[in-house]
Amino acid sequence: MADFNKVLEPGDYLKGEINTVIEIPKGSSLKVEWDRKRAAFMLDRVEPAIFAKPVNYGFIPGTIDEDGDELDTLVVTDEPIPTGVWLKARIVGILNFEDDGEMDYKVVCVPADDRNTGDSINNLDDLGERWQQQIVHHFTHYKDLKKSGSTKVLGWGTTDDAKKIIAECIERFGK
Secondary structure: OOOHHHHOOOOOHHHOEEEEEEEEOOOOOEEEEEEOOOOEEEEEEEOOHHHOOOOEEEEEOOOOOOOOOOEEEEEOOOOOOOOOOEEEEEEEEEEEEEEOOEEOOEEEEEEOOOOOOOOOOOOHHHHOHHHHHHHHHHHHHOOHHHHOOOEEEEEEEOHHHHHHHHHHHHHHHHO
16 A cells, blocks of 8 residues: 555645545444554544444545644545545535644545536535534534543634645645
8 A cells, every 4th residue: 555645745725626535434433544654544443333424534645734643534425435545626615623622624525526416516505504513413422432522613614714724734744
């Protein structure tokens, strides 16, 4: 397996497109994480099934978020995307999220070429209020059985807000 941080760039985020690598497929309760030191995926833990991911979960290579990991992505598709698949994605917004007192942003995106939706999802409003409520609920409660109250959703941001965070995370990776 290739080291995604060496073979992929973050993408042309200023034009709204990123590269993202899937860690956890939609519907999975397996907490798979990219191990940057070993350039491999590892199973960190098994979550209770009630906390299965409601969306594909990945990261942007060549970035480091404030929590010390690559910048997370939430990749919206009807079907699960397998662990280890990378794709070009279009940024539609950002989830401002705090985990154990550290900022842990989630860039919300869709495949850059999504013929299923006719490329109709361009911002968070296109995903609908119910989708946003489900994501907020998941990230507010997914650690309740381990450490209740340790996560906080701090709201949503626009595509431009996401681009700003991506730029900061690329700069942090370069240091």
